[in-house]
Amino acid sequence: xxxxxxxxxxxxxxxxxxxxxxxxxxxxxxxxxxxxxxxxxxxxxxxxxxxxxxxxxxxxxxxxxxxxxxxxxxxxxxxxxxxxxxxxxxxxxxxxxxxxxxxxxxxxxxxxxxxxxxxxxxxxxxxxxxxxxxxxxxxxxxxxxxxxxxxxxxxxxxxxxxxxxxxxxxxxxxxxxxxxxxxxxxxxxxxxxxxxxxxxxxxxxxxxxxxxxxxxxxxxxxxxxxxxxxxxxxxxxxxxxxxxxxxxxxxxxxxxxxxxxxxxxxxxxxxxxxxxxxxxxxxxxxxx
Amino acid sequence: xxxxxxxxxxxxxxxxxxxxxxxxxxxxxxxxxxxxxxxxxxxxxxxxxxxxxxxxxxxxxxxxxxxxxxxxxxxxxxxxxxxxxxxxxxxxxxxxxxxxxxxxxxxxxxxxxxxxxxxxxxxxxxxxxxxxxxxxxxxxxxxxxxxxxxxxxxxxxxxxxxxxxxxxxxxxxxxxxxxxxxxxxxxxxxxxxxxxxxxxxxxxxxxxxxxxxxxxxxxxxxxxxxxxxxxxxxxxxxxxxxxx
Amino acid sequence: xxxxxxxxxxxxxxxxxxxxxxxxxxxxxxxxxxxxxxxxxxxxxxxxxxxxxxxxxxxxxxxxxxxxxxxxxxxxxxxxxxxxxxxxxxxxxxxxxxxxxxxxxxxxxxxxxxxxxxxxxxxxxxxxxxxxxxxxxxxxxxxxxxxxxxxxxxxxxxxxxxxxxxxxxxxxxxxxxxxxxxxxxxxxxxxxxxxxxxxxxxxxxxxxxxxxxxxxxxxxxxxxxxxxxxxxxxxxxxxxxxxxxxxxxxxxxxxxxxxxxxxxxxxxxxxxxxxxxxxxxxxxxxxx
Numbered sequence: 001x002x003x004x005x006x007x008x009x010x011x012x013x014x015x016x017x018x019x020x021x022x023x024x025x026x027x028x029x030x031x032x033x034x035x036x037x038x039x040x041x042x043x044x045x046x047x048x049x050x051x052x053x054x055x056x057x058x059x060x061x062x063x064x065x066x067x068x069x070x071x072x073x074x075x076x077x078x079x080x081x082x083x084x085x086x087x088x089x090x091x092x093x094x095x096x097x098x099x100x101x102x103x104x105x106x107x108x109x110x111x112x113x114x115x116x117x118x119x120x121x122x123x124x125x126x127x128x129x130x131x132x133x134x135x136x137x138x139x140x141x142x143x144x145x146x147x148x149x150x151x152x153x154x155x156x157x158x159x160x161x162x163x164x165x166x167x168x169x170x171x172x173x174x175x176x177x178x179x180x181x182x183x184x185x186x187x188x189x190x191x192x193x194x195x196x197x198x199x200x201x202x203x204x205x206x207x208x209x210x211x212x213x214x215x216x217x218x219x220x221x222x223x224x225x226x227x228x229x230x231x232x233x234x235x236x237x238x239x240x241x242x243x244x245x246x247x248x249x250x251x252x253x254x255x256x257x258x259x260x261x262x263x264x265x266x267x268x269x270x271x272x273x274x275x276x277x278x279x280x281x282x283x284x285x286x287x288x
Numbered sequence: 289x290x291x292x293x294x295x296x297x298x299x300x301x302x303x304x305x306x307x308x309x310x311x312x313x314x315x316x317x318x319x320x321x322x323x324x325x326x327x328x329x330x331x332x333x334x335x336x337x338x339x340x341x342x343x344x345x346x347x348x349x350x351x352x353x354x355x356x357x358x359x360x361x362x363x364x365x366x367x368x369x370x371x372x373x374x375x376x377x378x379x380x381x382x383x384x385x386x387x388x389x390x391x392x393x394x395x396x397x398x399x400x401x402x403x404x405x406x407x408x409x410x411x412x413x414x415x416x417x418x419x420x421x422x423x424x425x426x427x428x429x430x431x432x433x434x435x436x437x438x439x440x441x442x443x444x445x446x447x448x449x450x451x452x453x454x455x456x457x458x459x460x461x462x463x464x465x466x467x468x469x470x471x472x473x474x475x476x477x478x479x480x481x482x483x484x485x486x487x488x489x490x491x492x493x494x495x496x497x498x499x500x501x502x503x504x505x506x507x508x509x510x511x512x513x514x515x516x517x518x519x520x521x522x523x524x525x526x527x528x529x530x531x532x
Numbered sequence: 533x534x535x536x537x538x539x540x541x542x543x544x545x546x547x548x549x550x551x552x553x554x555x556x557x558x559x560x561x562x563x564x565x566x567x568x569x570x571x572x573x574x575x576x577x578x579x580x581x582x583x584x585x586x587x588x589x590x591x592x593x594x595x596x597x598x599x600x601x602x603x604x605x606x607x608x609x610x611x612x613x614x615x616x617x618x619x620x621x622x623x624x625x626x627x628x629x630x631x632x633x634x635x636x637x638x639x640x641x642x643x644x645x646x647x648x649x650x651x652x653x654x655x656x657x658x659x660x661x662x663x664x665x666x667x668x669x670x671x672x673x674x675x676x677x678x679x680x681x682x683x684x685x686x687x688x689x690x691x692x693x694x695x696x697x698x699x700x701x702x703x704x705x706x707x708x709x710x711x712x713x714x715x716x717x718x719x720x721x722x723x724x725x726x727x728x729x730x731x732x733x734x735x736x737x738x739x740x741x742x743x744x745x746x747x748x749x750x751x752x753x754x755x756x757x758x759x760x761x762x763x764x765x766x767x768x769x770x771x772x773x774x775x776x777x778x779x780x781x782x783x784x785x786x787x788x789x790x791x792x793x794x795x796x797x798x799x800x801x802x803x804x805x806x807x808x809x810x811x812x813x814x815x816x817x818x819x820x
Contacts, residue, residue: 031627031630078811082811083814086765086814089765089806092758093806093807094807096799096803097804100797100799100800101800103796104797151401152401155401155403156393156394156400156401156403157397157401157403159386159390160390160393162379162381163382163390166382167377167379169341169377170379171390172361173339173340173341173362173370174391174445175362175365175391176395177362180397215751218638221634225631258646261642261643261645261650262642263642264638264639264645265643265646267635267638268634268635268636268637268638268640268642269639270635271634271638272632272635272639273635275628275631275635276615276618276619276632279624279628288627288631
């Protein structure tokens with residue numbers, strides 16, 4: 001039972017990541033390989049503020065989201081004007097650089113040692129130390145994220161994003177400032193990635209930079225691709241699948257090392273097979 | 289009638305080739321102006337330049353007495369200009385209705401997030417879609433329509449902009465006769481409302497029927513201008529089309 | 533020891549390796565027209581096959597290198613046939629191909645990890661017994677000299693092939709315009725198959741060189757690939773001479789920066805260079 005709750009919490013965290021990246025990549029067509037960086041910024045903000053200053057989890061999470069938004073805004077300003085391929089590479093570069101910062105800025109992030117002893121969230125005297133309670137909290141976060149995602153995608157704003165995805169020059173000629181729309185959604189996506197990071201930090205009580213590399217960004221990207229572009233629900237289901245399935249591998253009897261690699265083989269095969277036979281993913285509204 | 293838009297010695301170069309070669313154009317409100325000329329004469333390029341999709345290499349564009357040497361695509365709508373595309377650029381993976389709503393709804397980000405006028409926009413969309421006969425198909429994706437229907441949608445989208453200057457790039461090509469009548473009707477209505485309508489067209493009968501004024505392009509240059517009767521009789525125009 | 537001379541020597545070695553990476557990538561990109569992330573995996577695969585032959589089976593260096601290069605080329609050829617060709621046949625977008633190639637990269641690296649473990653491995657045996665030459669105050673090992681010579685030979689061979697052979701002309705024709713090339717009678721499918729073999733083989737050579745020079749680990753594919761891509765873009769997309777120029781420019785910048793910053797920032801610096809070019813000169817140093 002404990003184990004199931006653990007899986008559920010992770011699935012929720014990745015669900016939030018999937019929904020947020022879907023807003024950027026699925027709805028708007030901005031292939032972003034730097035989502036893990038914002039995930040990491042949220043995690044580190046919470047770790048830093050909770051461990052260093054005893055600040056309340058919810059306030060620290062907000063701070064983390066604002067931080068990630070700010071960084072995303074800066075990255076967006078630089079890269080969102082570029083041609084697609086160059087934009088994608090720019091995001092990869094941003095992830096690499098942010099990872100290096102997390103890894104090397106020892107005075108703040110404690111570098112490769114990571115930050116431990118992160119307490120669980122507390123509100124009005126109640127601490128979410130039990131995993132069951134934490135699960136409820138993170139489920140609430142998923143619900144809020146999903147609700148906001150639906151609000152965005154069902155609005156006129158969402159319609160514009162979908163149009164930008166397909167033909168941004170036309171959208172521009174009909175009176176929209178495409179660049180600003182992209183900037184806004186990129187920033188919003190980053191904020192929710194930070195939210196997921198905050199929960200990760202508090203759940204695991206320990207974080208290190210190595211959870212926030214380009215490889216992790218690629219994993220989050222796989223969630224969106226599997227779930228299907230333009231579907232928050234798809235992202236949630238895909239997050240569940242991609243978190244649960246490798247755990248099932250554990251029971252097949254591989255050693256932990258090999259199991260981790262088999263998980264990678266699985267992800268890679270899923271991507272290849274999806275592209276070959278079902279590029280729109282599970283519930284995708286758009287073809288890639 | 290007022291001149292809504294004019295170009296003065298407009299130039300667009302691709303490498304050493306002048307796709308638009310010192311073109312002087314004048315578009316008056318309440319008139320339908322035809323742009324004719326053989327394939328490759330620069331008609332679509334001219335439209336692309338005037339609507340900001342290609343940079344101006346020389347000369348300028350005058351809109352409402354304001355001289356412009358640079359137009360960005362996102363400014364075009366605010367100048368009251370809109371267009372259709374020869375190769376149809378609809379949002380294929382979006383519904384017919386959404387394609388229209390896209391150009392009706394709030395442009396600014398906050399307004400778009402919290403759209404206040406949905407009912408009003410829906411009513412406007414219904415009106416225009418019914419006019420082109422696409423209201424029943426409003427929830428189908430644009431890509432599932434026939435060519436003619438997509439063309440009508442493209443035109444409907446432009447009309448929804450309630451612009452002052454319309455550029456229609458070959459709006460009649462590939463349309464059945466009933467659709468041609470619908471589109472002609474729409475274009476006449478636009479003229480009646482005081483807008484300047486520009487038609488790129490190959491069908492000379494339609495040009496004679498609809499156009500008040502004609503510009504003939506060949507190799508990027510205006511080789512003739514005037515009323516359709518006047519222009520279509522000229523030797524150099526006939527030669528441009530048929531070769532010497 | 534003269535630090536400046538040493539840095540220059542290091543830059544030359546790195547530049548040579550990056551050149552190979554960039555050239556191989558250039559071959560693939562100019563014909564198949566998509567970012568093949570799997571290319572990174574070919575480099576790693578070649579290196580590990582060489583490792584198997586040299587360190588595990590105790591065969592001579594030339595045989596090991598040959599085996600590695602051939603293995604990399606064959607792997608590239610097979611992947612193109614099984615994954616990319618079917619996708620390109622149904623006119624898949626470059627995004628689909630990108631994601632499929634991502635899957636290829638992930639799977640191959642994971643399989644290598646399973647077979648060889650994730651440990652860092654260096655191919656050179658008896659490192660301390662190697663002859664070391666003194667050049668203007670800097671030290672260069674025999675291995676590095678061999679790498680330099682080999683890289684030079686490969687570059688010259690490639691340049692000559694592209695310029696004078698029928699195959700080379702076919703490649704240039706396809707790079708220019710595949711449709712037209714086919715109309716003129718070029719069997720683009722077969723040529724691209726060979727291109728993938730050759731390009732991946734070159735990538736494999738680069739991987740083997742890295743393995744001998746500084747060592748490898750299974751997930752080095754992505755960093756290697758990214759270095760090649762950065763060199764490719766910085767030098768000038770699609771320009772063969774540009775690829776080499778970009779490679780050396782990158783290597784020099786990285787090594788010059790190594791003077792001021794700790795080594796962990798190397799990758800971040802590479803991306804900083806890329807970002808600067810993407811913003812200010814996206815066409816690279818030598819435009820096509």
